[in-house]
Amino acid sequence: MLIKEVCVENFTKIPAAIRNGAKRIELNDNLAVGGTTVSRGVMAESVRYAHEHDVPVMVMIRPRGGNFVYNDQELKIMEADIFSAQELGADGIVLGCLTPDNQIDEEAMEMLIGAANGMQVIFHMAFDEIAADQQAAAMEWLIDHDVKRILTHGGPLDAPIDEARLKTLIQAADGRIVILPGGGITADNVDALTERLQISEAHGTKVVGTV
Template sequence: MTGLISEICIDSVDGAIAAAEAGADRVELCANLLEGGTTPSLGLLETAIAHTKLPVQVMIRPRGGDFLYSDIEIGIMLRDIAAAKAARAGGVVFGCLTADGRVDAKLSERLIAAARPLSVTFHRAFDAARDPIEALQTLIGLGVDRLLTSGQEPSALEGAPLIRRLIELAAGRLIVMPGGGITARNVARIVHETGASEIHFAALSEAPSGMHHRNPHVFMGGELRPAEYARLVTTKDGIRSVLDAAH
Protein backbone atom coordinates (compact mmCIF):
# COMPACT_ATOMS: atom_id res chain seq x y z
CA MET A 1 0.00 0.00 0.00
CA THR A 2 3.02 2.26 -0.35
CA GLY A 3 2.05 5.52 -2.00
CA LEU A 4 -1.65 5.34 -1.09
CA ILE A 5 -3.10 8.85 -1.44
CA SER A 6 -5.63 10.03 1.13
CA GLU A 7 -8.31 12.68 0.63
CA ILE A 8 -10.20 13.86 3.70
CA CYS A 9 -13.73 15.21 3.46
CA ILE A 10 -13.96 18.31 5.69
CA ASP A 11 -16.39 21.13 6.43
CA SER A 12 -14.20 23.52 8.41
CA VAL A 13 -10.84 25.28 8.56
CA ASP A 14 -10.00 23.27 11.66
CA GLY A 15 -10.61 20.15 9.59
CA ALA A 16 -8.08 21.30 7.00
CA ILE A 17 -5.51 21.93 9.73
CA ALA A 18 -6.19 18.52 11.31
CA ALA A 19 -5.81 16.79 7.95
CA ALA A 20 -2.43 18.41 7.35
CA GLU A 21 -1.21 17.56 10.84
CA ALA A 22 -2.33 13.95 10.41
CA GLY A 23 -0.37 13.52 7.20
CA ALA A 24 -3.22 13.49 4.68
CA ASP A 25 -2.51 14.33 1.06
CA ARG A 26 -5.54 16.37 0.07
CA VAL A 27 -8.88 17.66 1.36
CA GLU A 28 -12.33 18.01 -0.12
CA LEU A 29 -14.02 21.08 1.33
CA CYS A 30 -17.81 21.01 1.65
CA ALA A 31 -20.68 22.52 3.57
CA ASN A 32 -23.71 20.55 4.80
CA LEU A 33 -22.16 17.12 5.17
CA LEU A 34 -25.51 15.89 6.51
CA GLU A 35 -26.80 16.29 2.94
CA GLY A 36 -23.76 14.70 1.37
CA GLY A 37 -21.95 18.01 0.89
CA THR A 38 -22.76 21.29 -0.83
CA THR A 39 -20.64 24.23 -1.98
CA PRO A 40 -18.81 25.94 0.90
CA SER A 41 -19.02 29.69 1.33
CA LEU A 42 -16.34 31.83 -0.27
CA GLY A 43 -15.21 32.94 3.18
CA LEU A 44 -14.73 29.34 4.31
CA LEU A 45 -12.93 28.44 1.09
CA GLU A 46 -10.50 31.34 1.17
CA THR A 47 -9.75 30.89 4.86
CA ALA A 48 -9.19 27.15 4.51
CA ILE A 49 -6.77 27.69 1.62
CA ALA A 50 -4.94 30.32 3.67
CA HIS A 51 -4.47 27.90 6.57
CA THR A 52 -3.20 24.80 4.78
CA LYS A 53 -0.68 23.85 2.14
CA LEU A 54 -2.72 20.81 1.18
CA PRO A 55 -4.54 20.89 -2.16
CA VAL A 56 -8.15 21.89 -1.51
CA GLN A 57 -10.79 20.29 -3.71
CA VAL A 58 -14.00 22.33 -3.63
CA MET A 59 -17.45 20.78 -3.75
CA ILE A 60 -19.57 22.41 -6.47
CA ARG A 61 -23.12 21.44 -5.56
CA PRO A 62 -25.72 24.17 -5.13
CA ARG A 63 -28.13 22.06 -3.05
CA GLY A 64 -28.77 18.65 -1.60
CA GLY A 65 -31.02 16.09 -3.26
CA ASP A 66 -30.68 14.78 -6.78
CA PHE A 67 -28.16 15.73 -9.47
CA LEU A 68 -30.52 17.10 -12.11
CA TYR A 69 -29.91 20.85 -12.29
CA SER A 70 -31.91 23.78 -13.64
CA ASP A 71 -30.47 26.58 -15.75
CA ILE A 72 -30.37 28.83 -12.69
CA GLU A 73 -28.51 26.19 -10.68
CA ILE A 74 -26.05 25.67 -13.53
CA GLY A 75 -25.35 29.40 -13.48
CA ILE A 76 -24.63 29.17 -9.76
CA MET A 77 -22.26 26.25 -10.33
CA LEU A 78 -20.33 28.16 -12.99
CA ARG A 79 -19.96 31.17 -10.69
CA ASP A 80 -18.80 28.92 -7.84
CA ILE A 81 -16.22 27.32 -10.11
CA ALA A 82 -14.93 30.76 -11.08
CA ALA A 83 -14.72 31.68 -7.39
CA ALA A 84 -12.81 28.47 -6.60
CA LYS A 85 -10.31 29.24 -9.36
CA ALA A 86 -9.86 32.81 -8.14
CA ALA A 87 -9.27 31.50 -4.61
CA ARG A 88 -6.53 29.19 -5.94
CA ALA A 89 -8.25 25.95 -5.08
CA GLY A 90 -6.56 22.75 -6.17
CA GLY A 91 -9.59 21.34 -7.90
CA VAL A 92 -13.36 21.11 -8.09
CA VAL A 93 -15.77 18.27 -7.39
CA PHE A 94 -19.15 17.95 -9.08
CA GLY A 95 -21.56 15.48 -10.62
CA CYS A 96 -24.60 15.87 -12.83
CA LEU A 97 -27.04 13.40 -14.33
CA THR A 98 -29.81 13.49 -16.89
CA ALA A 99 -33.39 12.70 -15.91
CA ASP A 100 -32.97 9.14 -17.18
CA GLY A 101 -29.95 8.50 -14.95
CA ARG A 102 -27.05 8.95 -17.33
CA VAL A 103 -24.05 11.24 -16.89
CA ASP A 104 -25.02 14.63 -18.29
CA ALA A 105 -22.14 14.79 -20.76
CA LYS A 106 -23.10 18.16 -22.23
CA LEU A 107 -23.28 19.92 -18.87
CA SER A 108 -20.22 18.08 -17.54
CA GLU A 109 -18.20 19.20 -20.56
CA ARG A 110 -19.23 22.79 -19.90
CA LEU A 111 -18.28 22.61 -16.21
CA ILE A 112 -14.97 20.93 -16.98
CA ALA A 113 -14.07 23.63 -19.50
CA ALA A 114 -14.88 26.29 -16.90
CA ALA A 115 -12.77 24.52 -14.27
CA ARG A 116 -9.58 23.95 -16.21
CA PRO A 117 -6.69 23.95 -15.50
CA LEU A 118 -7.90 22.76 -12.07
CA SER A 119 -8.28 19.08 -11.29
CA VAL A 120 -11.81 17.72 -11.83
CA THR A 121 -13.44 14.99 -9.75
CA PHE A 122 -16.85 13.54 -10.58
CA HIS A 123 -18.47 12.75 -7.24
CA ARG A 124 -20.90 10.12 -6.02
CA ALA A 125 -23.64 11.27 -8.37
CA PHE A 126 -22.06 8.36 -10.24
CA ASP A 127 -23.57 6.00 -7.67
CA ALA A 128 -27.05 7.07 -8.77
CA ALA A 129 -26.32 6.43 -12.48
CA ARG A 130 -28.31 3.69 -14.18
CA ASP A 131 -25.34 1.96 -15.85
CA PRO A 132 -21.96 2.29 -14.10
CA ILE A 133 -19.92 1.00 -17.02
CA GLU A 134 -21.54 3.38 -19.48
CA ALA A 135 -21.09 6.21 -16.97
CA LEU A 136 -17.40 5.37 -16.54
CA GLN A 137 -16.80 5.40 -20.28
CA THR A 138 -18.54 8.77 -20.57
CA LEU A 139 -16.35 10.26 -17.84
CA ILE A 140 -13.20 8.89 -19.45
CA GLY A 141 -14.25 10.44 -22.75
CA LEU A 142 -14.82 13.78 -21.03
CA GLY A 143 -11.31 13.74 -19.58
CA VAL A 144 -12.35 13.73 -15.91
CA ASP A 145 -9.34 13.24 -13.65
CA ARG A 146 -10.97 11.32 -10.83
CA LEU A 147 -14.14 9.43 -9.96
CA LEU A 148 -15.36 9.19 -6.36
CA THR A 149 -17.61 6.18 -5.82
CA SER A 150 -18.90 3.70 -3.28
CA GLY A 151 -19.44 1.20 -6.07
CA GLN A 152 -23.16 2.04 -6.23
CA GLU A 153 -23.63 0.55 -2.76
CA PRO A 154 -24.20 2.17 0.66
CA SER A 155 -20.50 1.79 1.46
CA ALA A 156 -17.24 1.26 -0.41
CA LEU A 157 -16.79 -2.08 1.35
CA GLU A 158 -20.07 -3.37 -0.07
CA GLY A 159 -19.26 -1.85 -3.45
CA ALA A 160 -15.68 -3.17 -3.59
CA PRO A 161 -16.29 -5.69 -6.43
CA LEU A 162 -17.64 -2.98 -8.75
CA ILE A 163 -14.91 -0.54 -7.70
CA ARG A 164 -12.25 -3.09 -8.62
CA ARG A 165 -13.93 -3.64 -11.98
CA LEU A 166 -14.08 0.12 -12.62
CA ILE A 167 -10.38 0.48 -11.80
CA GLU A 168 -9.53 -2.33 -14.20
CA LEU A 169 -11.68 -0.87 -16.98
CA ALA A 170 -10.33 2.64 -16.45
CA ALA A 171 -6.80 1.29 -16.93
CA GLY A 172 -5.21 4.49 -15.68
CA ARG A 173 -7.27 6.83 -17.87
CA LEU A 174 -8.85 8.26 -14.72
CA ILE A 175 -8.43 7.56 -11.03
CA VAL A 176 -11.23 5.60 -9.38
CA MET A 177 -11.27 6.60 -5.71
CA PRO A 178 -13.33 4.59 -3.19
CA GLY A 179 -15.35 6.65 -0.72
CA GLY A 180 -18.25 6.00 1.60
CA GLY A 181 -18.12 4.40 5.03
CA ILE A 182 -14.34 4.00 5.12
CA THR A 183 -13.04 3.56 8.67
CA ALA A 184 -9.96 2.26 10.45
CA ARG A 185 -11.68 -1.11 10.74
CA ASN A 186 -12.29 -1.65 7.03
CA VAL A 187 -9.84 0.51 5.09
CA ALA A 188 -7.15 -2.15 4.63
CA ARG A 189 -9.72 -4.60 3.31
CA ILE A 190 -11.19 -2.02 0.93
CA VAL A 191 -7.79 -1.11 -0.47
CA HIS A 192 -6.87 -4.78 -0.83
CA GLU A 193 -10.14 -5.80 -2.48
CA THR A 194 -10.31 -2.85 -4.87
CA GLY A 195 -6.65 -2.24 -5.69
CA ALA A 196 -7.28 1.50 -5.22
CA SER A 197 -4.40 3.97 -5.20
CA GLU A 198 -6.45 6.74 -3.54
CA ILE A 199 -9.08 6.75 -0.78
CA HIS A 200 -11.62 9.31 0.40
CA PHE A 201 -13.02 9.43 3.90
CA ALA A 202 -14.24 11.63 6.72
CA ALA A 203 -12.93 11.38 10.28
CA LEU A 204 -15.63 12.99 12.40
CA SER A 205 -16.14 12.92 16.15
CA GLU A 206 -18.84 14.59 18.19
CA ALA A 207 -17.77 17.75 19.99
CA PRO A 208 -20.09 19.33 22.58
CA SER A 209 -21.22 22.92 22.28
CA GLY A 210 -19.61 25.54 24.48
CA MET A 211 -23.03 26.99 25.29
CA HIS A 212 -23.97 27.04 29.00
CA HIS A 213 -27.50 28.34 28.41
CA ARG A 214 -29.50 25.91 26.29
CA ASN A 215 -33.09 26.16 25.13
CA PRO A 216 -34.31 22.57 24.57
CA HIS A 217 -37.49 23.70 22.81
CA VAL A 218 -35.96 25.57 19.84
CA PHE A 219 -34.51 23.82 16.79
CA MET A 220 -32.91 25.24 13.68
CA GLY A 221 -33.77 22.34 11.38
CA GLY A 222 -36.74 20.18 10.50
CA GLU A 223 -37.84 16.87 12.00
CA LEU A 224 -34.62 15.15 10.92
CA ARG A 225 -31.88 17.36 12.28
CA PRO A 226 -28.48 17.22 13.91
CA ALA A 227 -28.20 18.02 17.60
CA GLU A 228 -28.21 21.76 18.33
CA TYR A 229 -25.66 21.55 21.14
CA ALA A 230 -23.14 19.15 19.61
CA ARG A 231 -21.45 19.01 16.26
CA LEU A 232 -19.23 16.67 14.29
CA VAL A 233 -15.65 17.82 13.83
CA THR A 234 -12.73 16.38 11.89
CA THR A 235 -9.99 15.12 14.20
CA LYS A 236 -6.30 14.50 13.66
CA ASP A 237 -6.45 11.27 15.67
CA GLY A 238 -9.39 10.03 13.63
CA ILE A 239 -7.54 10.60 10.37
CA ARG A 240 -4.36 9.02 11.67
CA SER A 241 -6.20 5.92 12.83
CA VAL A 242 -7.46 5.32 9.29
CA LEU A 243 -4.11 6.08 7.67
CA ASP A 244 -2.26 3.82 10.09
CA ALA A 245 -4.74 1.01 9.46
CA ALA A 246 -4.43 1.47 5.70
CA HIS A 247 -0.68 1.08 5.83
Protein backbone atom coordinates (compact mmCIF):
# COMPACT_ATOMS: atom_id res chain seq x y z
CA MET A 1 0.00 0.00 0.00
CA LEU A 2 1.24 3.46 -0.88
CA ILE A 3 1.36 5.84 2.09
CA LYS A 4 0.51 9.32 0.84
CA GLU A 5 1.66 11.92 3.36
CA VAL A 6 -0.10 15.22 2.78
CA CYS A 7 1.66 18.40 3.78
CA VAL A 8 -1.03 20.81 5.03
CA GLU A 9 -1.08 24.38 6.25
CA ASN A 10 -3.17 24.75 9.39
CA PHE A 11 -6.23 22.62 10.17
CA THR A 12 -8.46 23.79 7.32
CA LYS A 13 -7.49 21.25 4.67
CA ILE A 14 -7.12 18.18 6.88
CA PRO A 15 -10.72 16.89 6.47
CA ALA A 16 -10.52 17.09 2.65
CA ALA A 17 -7.03 15.56 2.60
CA ILE A 18 -8.21 12.57 4.64
CA ARG A 19 -11.33 12.19 2.48
CA ASN A 20 -9.05 12.15 -0.58
CA GLY A 21 -6.93 9.35 0.83
CA ALA A 22 -4.19 10.92 2.95
CA LYS A 23 -2.64 8.20 5.11
CA ARG A 24 -0.47 10.60 7.11
CA ILE A 25 -0.50 14.35 7.79
CA GLU A 26 2.46 16.69 8.07
CA LEU A 27 1.08 19.68 9.96
CA ASN A 28 2.56 23.10 9.22
CA ASP A 29 1.87 26.79 9.33
CA ASN A 30 3.33 29.22 6.77
CA LEU A 31 4.03 26.88 3.87
CA ALA A 32 5.11 29.93 1.86
CA VAL A 33 8.37 29.86 3.85
CA GLY A 34 8.64 26.07 3.83
CA GLY A 35 6.53 25.40 6.93
CA THR A 36 6.72 26.48 10.57
CA THR A 37 5.11 25.24 13.79
CA VAL A 38 1.37 25.73 14.17
CA SER A 39 -0.30 27.14 17.29
CA ARG A 40 -1.14 24.82 20.17
CA GLY A 41 -4.85 25.15 19.38
CA VAL A 42 -4.37 24.12 15.76
CA MET A 43 -2.17 21.24 16.88
CA ALA A 44 -4.77 19.97 19.35
CA GLU A 45 -7.68 20.07 16.90
CA SER A 46 -5.67 18.58 14.03
CA VAL A 47 -4.45 15.64 16.11
CA ARG A 48 -7.94 15.02 17.52
CA TYR A 49 -9.61 15.03 14.09
CA ALA A 50 -6.93 12.98 12.33
CA HIS A 51 -6.86 10.35 15.07
CA GLU A 52 -10.64 9.97 14.86
CA HIS A 53 -9.95 8.89 11.27
CA ASP A 54 -6.95 6.70 12.18
CA VAL A 55 -4.49 9.03 10.46
CA PRO A 56 -1.19 9.84 12.20
CA VAL A 57 0.03 13.44 12.47
CA MET A 58 3.62 14.62 12.11
CA VAL A 59 4.11 18.14 13.50
CA MET A 60 6.62 20.52 11.93
CA ILE A 61 8.97 21.89 14.59
CA ARG A 62 10.43 25.05 13.09
CA PRO A 63 10.24 28.41 14.85
CA ARG A 64 10.71 30.55 11.72
CA GLY A 65 11.41 30.53 8.00
CA GLY A 66 14.90 31.01 6.63
CA ASN A 67 17.90 28.82 7.33
CA PHE A 68 18.15 25.80 9.63
CA VAL A 69 20.82 27.21 11.95
CA TYR A 70 19.20 27.83 15.33
CA ASN A 71 20.45 29.69 18.41
CA ASP A 72 19.84 28.62 22.01
CA GLN A 73 16.62 30.62 22.38
CA GLU A 74 15.20 29.10 19.21
CA LEU A 75 16.16 25.60 20.36
CA LYS A 76 14.39 26.27 23.66
CA ILE A 77 11.25 27.25 21.70
CA MET A 78 11.54 24.10 19.58
CA GLU A 79 11.91 21.94 22.68
CA ALA A 80 8.78 23.51 24.22
CA ASP A 81 6.85 22.89 20.99
CA ILE A 82 7.96 19.24 21.01
CA PHE A 83 6.65 18.87 24.57
CA SER A 84 3.32 20.37 23.41
CA ALA A 85 3.15 17.99 20.45
CA GLN A 86 3.76 15.04 22.73
CA GLU A 87 1.25 16.20 25.33
CA LEU A 88 -1.39 16.63 22.61
CA GLY A 89 -0.80 13.14 21.24
CA ALA A 90 1.02 13.89 17.98
CA ASP A 91 2.62 10.81 16.47
CA GLY A 92 5.85 12.43 15.35
CA ILE A 93 7.86 15.58 14.79
CA VAL A 94 9.53 16.92 11.67
CA LEU A 95 12.67 18.99 12.13
CA GLY A 96 16.23 19.61 11.00
CA CYS A 97 19.10 21.54 12.57
CA LEU A 98 22.28 22.42 10.70
CA THR A 99 25.58 24.08 11.56
CA PRO A 100 26.61 27.21 9.61
CA ASP A 101 28.65 24.99 7.25
CA ASN A 102 25.62 22.78 6.46
CA GLN A 103 26.42 19.75 8.59
CA ILE A 104 23.93 18.20 11.00
CA ASP A 105 23.99 20.16 14.27
CA GLU A 106 24.48 17.02 16.33
CA GLU A 107 24.20 18.69 19.73
CA ALA A 108 20.93 20.44 18.85
CA MET A 109 19.48 17.32 17.24
CA GLU A 110 20.40 15.13 20.22
CA MET A 111 18.63 17.51 22.58
CA LEU A 112 15.49 17.65 20.45
CA ILE A 113 15.42 13.90 19.77
CA GLY A 114 15.67 13.44 23.54
CA ALA A 115 12.72 15.78 24.04
CA ALA A 116 10.69 13.73 21.53
CA ASN A 117 10.95 10.84 23.98
CA GLY A 118 9.90 8.04 21.65
CA MET A 119 7.79 9.96 19.14
CA GLN A 120 8.74 9.40 15.52
CA VAL A 121 11.43 11.85 14.41
CA ILE A 122 11.64 12.90 10.76
CA PHE A 123 14.54 14.94 9.36
CA HIS A 124 13.12 17.38 6.82
CA MET A 125 14.47 18.97 3.64
CA ALA A 126 17.30 20.63 5.54
CA PHE A 127 18.93 17.36 4.42
CA ASP A 128 19.10 18.75 0.88
CA GLU A 129 21.35 21.59 2.14
CA ILE A 130 24.02 19.04 3.10
CA ALA A 131 26.64 18.54 0.36
CA ALA A 132 25.87 15.44 -1.72
CA ASP A 133 29.20 13.79 -0.85
CA GLN A 134 28.46 14.24 2.86
CA GLN A 135 24.89 12.97 2.84
CA ALA A 136 25.79 9.31 3.32
CA ALA A 137 27.62 10.13 6.59
CA ALA A 138 24.71 12.35 7.68
CA MET A 139 22.29 9.51 6.98
CA GLU A 140 24.35 7.11 9.12
CA TRP A 141 24.19 9.61 12.00
CA LEU A 142 20.40 9.87 11.65
CA ILE A 143 20.04 6.08 11.55
CA ASP A 144 22.19 5.75 14.69
CA HIS A 145 19.87 8.22 16.44
CA ASP A 146 16.66 6.35 15.50
CA VAL A 147 15.39 8.97 13.07
CA LYS A 148 12.62 7.27 11.11
CA ARG A 149 12.50 9.12 7.81
CA ILE A 150 14.41 11.66 5.73
CA LEU A 151 12.26 14.01 3.67
CA THR A 152 14.18 14.97 0.54
CA HIS A 153 13.74 16.40 -2.93
CA GLY A 154 17.07 14.98 -3.99
CA GLY A 155 18.37 18.48 -4.71
CA PRO A 156 17.30 22.16 -4.82
CA LEU A 157 13.54 22.64 -4.54
CA ASP A 158 13.46 24.93 -7.57
CA ALA A 159 14.71 22.09 -9.80
CA PRO A 160 12.69 19.01 -10.82
CA ILE A 161 12.87 16.11 -8.38
CA ASP A 162 16.19 14.30 -8.85
CA GLU A 163 15.28 10.64 -9.20
CA ALA A 164 18.86 9.49 -9.76
CA ARG A 165 19.91 11.13 -6.50
CA LEU A 166 16.91 9.67 -4.68
CA LYS A 167 17.80 6.19 -5.97
CA THR A 168 21.34 6.60 -4.61
CA LEU A 169 19.95 7.61 -1.21
CA ILE A 170 17.42 4.75 -1.17
CA GLN A 171 20.19 2.25 -1.92
CA ALA A 172 22.42 3.73 0.80
CA ALA A 173 19.53 3.62 3.28
CA ASP A 174 19.09 -0.11 2.56
CA GLY A 175 15.82 -0.27 4.47
CA ARG A 176 17.31 1.15 7.67
CA ILE A 177 15.65 4.56 7.31
CA VAL A 178 12.83 5.65 5.00
CA ILE A 179 13.75 8.04 2.19
CA LEU A 180 10.56 10.07 1.75
CA PRO A 181 10.52 12.01 -1.53
CA GLY A 182 8.74 15.36 -1.59
CA GLY A 183 8.50 18.54 -3.63
CA GLY A 184 6.67 18.47 -6.95
CA ILE A 185 4.91 15.17 -6.27
CA THR A 186 1.21 15.27 -7.22
CA ALA A 187 -1.71 12.87 -7.53
CA ASP A 188 -0.86 12.68 -11.24
CA ASN A 189 2.74 11.51 -10.92
CA VAL A 190 2.94 9.83 -7.50
CA ASP A 191 2.10 6.28 -8.63
CA ALA A 192 4.61 6.24 -11.50
CA LEU A 193 7.33 7.89 -9.40
CA THR A 194 7.01 5.54 -6.43
CA GLU A 195 6.95 2.56 -8.80
CA ARG A 196 10.14 3.70 -10.54
CA LEU A 197 11.86 4.26 -7.21
CA GLN A 198 10.31 1.09 -5.72
CA ILE A 199 9.19 2.85 -2.57
CA SER A 200 5.90 2.86 -0.68
CA GLU A 201 5.72 6.42 0.72
CA ALA A 202 5.54 9.89 -0.82
CA HIS A 203 4.97 13.43 0.46
CA GLY A 204 3.42 16.56 -0.98
CA THR A 205 0.75 19.24 -0.76
CA LYS A 206 -1.04 17.81 -3.82
CA VAL A 207 -0.22 14.12 -3.42
CA VAL A 208 -3.95 13.29 -3.06
CA GLY A 209 -5.02 16.04 -5.47
CA THR A 210 -5.91 19.64 -4.69
CA VAL A 211 -7.58 19.92 -1.28
